[in-house]
Amino acid sequence: MGRHESPCGLPWEIIENHYGSLNFFKELFAAYERRVARIVQAQGIERDKITLSPVETRDLFDTWRMRELIDNRVRPLRNASHAHFRDNEVAELYDTKVSRIYHELSILKEEHLSVRDFPRELGGGREFARLFREVSTYYPERLSRVNELFERATNRLEELLPQFADGVIVLRSAYLFRDEMWPEDPQAGLVHFLDCMYPDQGAVHGFLVIARSFLKAGFLEQAAESARLGAAAGGKEAQARSSRGIEVRETISELDRIAARAQTELKALAEETA
Numbered sequence: 726m727g728r729h730e731s732p733c734g735l736p737w738e739i740i741e742n743h744y745g746s747l748n749f750f751k752e753l754f755a756a757y758e759r760r761v762a763r764i765v766q767a768q769g770i771e772r773d774k775i776t777l778s779p780v781e782t783r784d785l786f787d788t789w790r791m792r793e794l795i796d797n798r799v800r801p802l803r804n805a806s807h808a809h810f811r812d813n814e815v816a817e818l819y820d821t822k823v824s825r826i827y828h829e830l831s832i833l834k835e836e837h838l839s840v841r842d843f844p845r846e847l848g849g850g851r852e853f854a855r856l857f858r859e860v861s862t863y864y865p866e867r868l869s870r871v872n873e874l875f876e877r878a879t880n881r882l883e884e885l886l887p888q889f890a891d892g893v894i895v896l897r898s899a900y901l902f903r904d905e906m907w908p909e910d911p912q913a914g915l916v917h918f919l920d921c922m923y924p925d926q927g928a929v930h931g932f933l934v935i936a937r938s939f940l941k942a943g944f945l946e947q948a949a950e951s952a953r954l955g956a957a958a959g960g961k962e963a964q965a966r967s968s969r970g971i972e973v974r975e976t977i978s979e980l981d982r983i984a985a986r987a988q989t990e991l992k993a994l995a996e997e998t999a
Contacts, residue, residue, distance in 0.1 A: 735809040736889045737898055742802035743882055744906040746826075747875050749794045753786065754872060760785055785864065791834050795827070803827045819885060822878035826871055833867045883921040890922050893938045900935050900951055916958050929959030929976050936983045945994075949987035952980040 764781060765772050803823050810817040889895050899906065899918055907914020919931030932955020939948035959977045 738805035746798040952984035
């Protein structure tokens with residue numbers, strides 16, 4: 726995810742950096758898993774019985790990518806989380822999880838640097854053998870721990886999303902950057918995000934807030950597109966799941982009207998400039 730201005734302050738900083746950190750870590754974790762799988766295949770034994778050479782251990786991570794993850798994503802996330810949540814007397818679970826993620830990744834980076842630089846600095850030997858045994862054991866443990874912490878932090882963030890529901894810019898930003906926030910399935914990711922933000926009214930209401938905002942601001946193409954996506958998100962399956970079927974249908978009708986109005990105004994603008 727690219728770096729964007731944070732026009733609505735800390736809520737968007739937290740959300741953007743959370744999903745940016747999560748996706749970045751997923752890439753590193755997937756690369757690690759692929760490298761381990763190749764070693765397992767080469768050695769022809771069970772994963773928990775493989776032995777890694779110092780070179781193989783050194784090459785499990787791209788040190789610069791790990792540093793980029795910590796410096797450009799997780800540290801800004803931790804700072805924004807501290808600034809937003811630490812005014813309260815009671816510790817917020819999300820903030821605690823983010824702090825632990827930063828801590829675990831920082832230790833992992835230092836362990837990796839130790840394996841990479843130790844032989845060059847001290848010539849290996851018995852001390853390096855001891856360090857290597859420790860680090861090769863800690864790697865999978867720390868990675869699994871960070872992976873679990875990200876899952877728990879994401880779950881907690883989703884529980885907190887309703888408190889950001891009044892931030893129209895948060896909603897519009899999530900909509901505009903959905904491809905970066907949920908690269909595997911942007912539409913499904915955004916729908917889930919809005920469902921979490923509006924647990925009573927559902928994602929279709931979130932799309933309505935977004936479409937209204939775009940229309941009011943004169944962003945006609947975005948208004949029409951978000952209205953169409955919102956109407957699709959509130960289809961028959963969503964209505965069947967909702968206890969507010971009539972309200973969902975009314976929201977869809979308004980989304981259809983917004984899409985039609987935006988298209989009409991776009992056509993008029995095109996004719997004026999023709």
